[in-house]
Amino acid sequence: MPKVTIDGTEIEVPGGITVLQACEMAGKEIPRFCYHERLSIAGNCRMCLVEVSPGPPKPAASCALPVGEGMEIKTDSEMVRKARNGVMEFLLINHPLDCPICDQGGECDLQDQAMAYGHDHSRFEENKRAVKDKHMGPLVKTIMTRCIHCTRCVRFATEIAGVPELGMLGRGEHAEITTYLEKSLDSELSANVIDLCPVGALTSKPYAFVSRPWELAKTESIDVMDAIGSAIRVDSRQTEVLRVLPRLNEDVNEEWIGDKTRYAVDGLARQRLDRPYLRVDGKLQETSWQDAFAAIAEKVKATKGERIAAIAGDQCDAEAMIALKDLMSALGSPHIDCRQDGAKLPTEPRAAYVMNSTIAGLETADAVLLVGTNLRWEAPLINTRLRKAWLQGGLQAAAIGPDVDLTYPVDYLGAGPDTLSAVADGSNAFAEVLKNAERPAIIIGMGALARADGAAILATARKIADDYSLVKDGWNGFNVLHTAAARVGGIDLGFTPDAGGRDVEGILAGASNGDIDIVYLLAADEIDTARLGDTFVVYQGHHGDAGAHRADVILPGSAYTEKSGTYVNTEGRVQLARQAAQPPGDAREDWAIIRALSDAVGGGLSFSTLGDVRARLVEANPIFDKINDIEPWPWSAFGEPGTMSSEPLESPVENYYMTCPISRASETMAECSREFVAGGDERTGTDG
Amino acid sequence: MSDIDSFKFSDAGRTRCDEIIARYPDGRQQSAVIPLLDLAQRECGGWLPTAALEHVAECLGMAKIRVLEVASFYSMFNLEPVGKNFIQLCRTTPCWLRGSDDLRDVAKEVTGCALGQTSDDGVFTVVEVECLGACCNAPMVQINDEYYEDLTAENFRKVLEAFKRGETPESGSQAGRSGSAPTDGLTSLTGMGAD
Numbered sequence: 001m002p003k004v005t006i007d008g009t010e011i012e013v014p015g016g017i018t019v020l021q022a023c024e025m026a027g028k029e030i031p032r033f034c035y036h037e038r039l040s041i042a043g044n045c046r047m048c049l050v051e052v053s054p055g056p057p058k059p060a061a062s063c064a065l066p067v068g069e070g071m072e073i074k075t076d077s078e079m080v081r082k083a084r085n086g087v088m089e090f091l092l093i094n095h096p097l098d099c100p101i102c103d104q105g106g107e108c109d110l111q112d113q114a115m116a117y118g119h120d121h122s123r124f125e126e127n128k129r130a131v132k133d134k135h136m137g138p139l140v141k142t143i144m145t146r147c148i149h150c151t152r153c154v155r156f157a158t159e160i161a162g163v164p165e166l167g168m169l170g171r172g173e174h175a176e177i178t179t180y181l182e183k184s185l186d187s188e189l190s191a192n193v194i195d196l197c198p199v200g201a202l203t204s205k206p207y208a209f210v211s212r213p214w215e216l217a218k219t220e221s222i223d224v225m226d227a228i229g230s231a232i233r234v235d236s237r238q239t240e241v242l243r244v245l246p247r248l249n250e251d252v253n254e255e256w257i258g259d260k261t262r263y264a265v266d267g268l269a270r271q272r273l274d275r276p277y278l279r280v281d282g283k284l285q286e287t288s289w290q291d292a293f294a295a296i297a298e299k300v301k302a303t304k305g306e307r308i309a310a311i312a313g314d315q316c317d318a319e320a321m322i323a324l325k326d327l328m329s330a331l332g333s334p335h336i337d338c339r340q341d342g343a344k345l346p347t348e349p350r351a352a353y354v355m356n357s358t359i360a361g362l363e364t365a366d367a368v369l370l371v372g373t374n375l376r377w378e379a380p381l382i383n384t385r386l387r388k389a390w391l392q393g394g395l396q397a398a399a400i401g402p403d404v405d406l407t408y409p410v411d412y413l414g415a416g417p418d419t420l421s422a423v424a425d426g427s428n429a430f431a432e433v434l435k436n437a438e439r440p441a442i443i444i445g446m447g448a449l450a451r452a453d454g455a456a457i458l459a460t461a462r463k464i465a466d467d468y469s470l471v472k473d474g475w476n477g478f479n480v481l482h483t484a485a486a487r488v489g490g491i492d493l494g495f496t497p498d499a500g501g502r503d504v505e506g507i508l509a510g511a512s513n514g515d516i517d518i519v520y521l522l523a524a525d526e527i528d529t530a531r532l533g534d535t536f537v538v539y540q541g542h543h544g545d546a547g548a549h550r551a552d553v554i555l556p557g558s559a560y561t562e563k564s565g566t567y568v569n570t571e572g573r574v575q576l577a578r579q580a581a582q583p584p585g586d587a588r589e590d591w592a593i594i595r596a597l598s599d600a601v602g603g604g605l606s607f608s609t610l611g612d613v614r615a616r617l618v619e620a621n622p623i624f625d626k627i628n629d630i631e632p633w634p635w636s637a638f639g640e641p642g643t644m645s646s647e648p649l650e651s652p653v654e655n656y657y658m659t660c661p662i663s664r665a666s667e668t669m670a671e672c673s674r675e676f677v678a679g680g681d682e683r684t685g686t687d688g
Numbered sequence: 689m690s691d692i693d694s695f696k697f698s699d700a701g702r703t704r705c706d707e708i709i710a711r712y713p714d715g716r717q718q719s720a721v722i723p724l725l726d727l728a729q730r731e732c733g734g735w736l737p738t739a740a741l742e743h744v745a746e747c748l749g750m751a752k753i754r755v756l757e758v759a760s761f762y763s764m765f766n767l768e769p770v771g772k773n774f775i776q777l778c779r780t781t782p783c784w785l786r787g788s789d790d791l792r793d794v795a796k797e798v799t800g801c802a803l804g805q806t807s808d809d810g811v812f813t814v815v816e817v818e819c820l821g822a823c824c825n826a827p828m829v830q831i832n833d834e835y836y837e838d839l840t841a842e843n844f845r846k847v848l849e850a851f852k853r854g855e856t857p858e859s860g861s862q863a864g865r866s867g868s869a870p871t872d873g874l875t876s877l878t879g880m881g882a883d
Contacts, residue, residue: 165751165753167756169756169760169761170760170761171760179753180751180753
């Protein structure tokens with residue numbers, strides 16, 4: 001632990017850190033552009049200069065200088081002030097004075113630091129250089145004249161995203177940042193370069209000229225586009241959600257988010273259900289809440305409880321699900337399920353359906369077997385963790401199922417459950433790797449569980465976990481990767497068939513053959529609605545997607561940005577999403593709709609505030625009291641061995657950019673699908 | 689622009705390529721990128737088409753953009769086609785004071801190329817470069833791999849006309865001195881070696 005003196009104060013700092021980090025620990029602000037704690041050190045912006053003795057009598061770049069015993073560091077001496085002032089003057093020589101029309105204005109590092117450390121005027125009278133803008137795809141807008149060549153974007157693409165397509169060409173005055181041959185940056189994390197860019201060179205294309213940061217209300221929330229539960233900040237103006245930015249959560253998303261999380265929100269303004277609808281003579285007509293409830297009540301009162309069923313969708317908050325569960329049991333229906341895709345997930349123990357090693361824990365894994373999952377599309381931020389594990393210390397990864405490029409070497413073992421059996425009985429070579437690893441892990445995707453033999457596959461995975469010591473003291477490498485944000489919460493609170501109840505497959509079969517008369521879809525759109533037959537369908541949700549098209553009554557609910565909701569991510573972490581905007585038109589919070597409907601149908605729900613609903617959640621499962629907290633779950637028995645078919649395992653995500661009603665309604669996601677999924681990335685800068 | 693759609697090292701080139709890569713420790717093969725780009729440029733007639741960059745990237749297991757970064761950084765790599773004789777005319781201060789402007793005019797007259805141009809027959813490309821480090825023999829030009837020094841309008845014209853005829857004139861000082869030895873005989877250390 002070296003002792004250093006920073007601006008006259010002695011402080012002890014951990015060895016091996018840089019002078020910049022030491023200064024931060026001492027509470028000193030060091031300006032910087034190129035330095036970023038999650039990227040490699042470049043040391044090319046020279047903004048972080050400090051005076052260090054002993055050493056040469058000149059300012060030193062603190063970001064690249066390791067701290068040493070007895071160093072005396074000055075962060076505010078005359079030399080430092082002059083040096084930073086000079087660096088800023090050089091940076092501004094070729095930076096255009098276009099802050100009034102720049103989208104970065106108001107949240108620009110260069111702007112802020114020029115105010116704090118720069119001259120009040122420019123002495124440069126020659127022409128500034130101009131750089132042609134580059135095409136980087138539908139998400140990242142480039143104005144390259146503003147670039148100060150910090151290379152953060154290049155390092156992010158190479159190190160974190162694992163797609164080495166960005167680079168700096170030329171040198172000196174002619175240096176330019178570009179993608180290789182100006183192709184779009186083909187990564188699910190591409191838009192993070194916008195946050196990293198300290199100036200306005202890379203800005204958000206869909207958000208261009210939309211708003212200024214100081215006009216926005218900022219709400220800290222949780223993302224529901226996948227089951228990671230990334231921490232996000234929702235920026236809204238009045239009723240409109242304008243953008244989503246990542247928030248720091250070291251345990252989940254670090255400080256990145258996927259492109260879908262960031263950009264699907266334009267879908268919140270399109271195809272919304274903003275008033276109740278009732279199907280009259282085969283056509284959906286606008287109606288009032290009273291009439292919609294009356295129509296449902298009439299039908300429900302004429303139907304026996306066991307002929308009613310409910311399915312919860314992939315983005316439902318736990319509050320709405322517990323309300324509907326209570327309503328259904330009051331009506332006498334055991335037929336409820338939140339596993340829309342038919343995933344054969346056990347309802348207990350909890351260790352059987354969550355990611356036990358935790359997302360951050362995967363960074364320490366040394367061998368991982370991926371089963372039936374395309375991590376890049378199902379959980380891009382878990383993929384970056386595995387990439388990090390590989391970069392840090394040789395993670396050995398192998399995959400069964402989809403054969404995709406995950407940005408790190410993956411030993412492709414085979415396509416179907418046969419290969420999984422081979423690993424389980426030790427005849428596949430990867431069994432040895434798992435056996436010899438210190439922290440081995442298995443990740444089972446929904447592609448392996450949402451099929452008829454899902455339970456048998458889960459049992460085989462369990463056997464692998466037991467036989468190869470995936471579960472031991474302080475480590476549980478058995479991981480289920482969900483794709484639905486609502487799934488773990490739904491199972492936790494018991495939105496699964498009661499004794500004698502039907503699961504999704506049973507409900508749909510019953511609906512087709514007339515055993516079920518009423519189906520309540522709580523934002524459930526990923527089912528085969530053709531199989532609903534002649535049933536009376538109540539759809540409660542926010543988008544006019546598959547479910548609403550089939551509905552007889554539509555109750556307009558709220559999207560995740562319009563309500564305070566509880567979500568449980570794939571690790572089993574309970575997180576709170578907060579309301580950032582009002583639901584449109586007559587739409588209401590989902591639990592409140594079910595509470596009001598309960599009065600109309602005689603369901604007898606008693607809660608009247610969000611607090612009551614949350615208390616009910618805790619009553620249903622005490623886990624809901626442990627917000628943001630996570631603990632190891634007991635490893636008890638589960639899994640019923642069975643026969644596995646030889647059908648190849650496929651990822652449930654066919655198109656990363658369109659997986660839910662919100663992203664399907666999003667124009668930006670539609671453009672990304674065209675560009676990246678439909679193979680349209682032959683486009684070059686000259687086309688756009 | 690690109691008239692070379694695919695590129696692979698010739699057999700001799702491939703052997704040389706392996707020799708170069710073998711110079712570097714295991715896992716550090718990417719250090720060979722500059723010599724390999726040079727090798728590829730020689731095989732491609734003095735410039736690097738995209739196909740050659742990608743082939744080098746493949747040989748070294750590097751990302752294509754990393755190879756392009758290196759190739760675009762160094763002025764010795766040409767990313768556009770050049771003529772058979774690639775004339776690099778130094779116009780930095782010592783050469784400029786010693787008459788590089790005259791050389792530019794001669795080059796234009798004989799080859800038809802202004803600075804930055806390639807002749808229609810593809811025999812010459814003339815470009816302007818910064819100091820090539822032969823100031824004591826200024827003004828000078830580099831033609832392909834050789835330096836031509838102590839140039840005047842007259843002797844530069846002769847050099848260029850020789851190239852035009854397909855000959856390769858002798859490189860070095862065109863004023864007849866050895867290296868940068870004094871033009872009118874030794875002035876110091878004259879006693880050395882007399883004994």
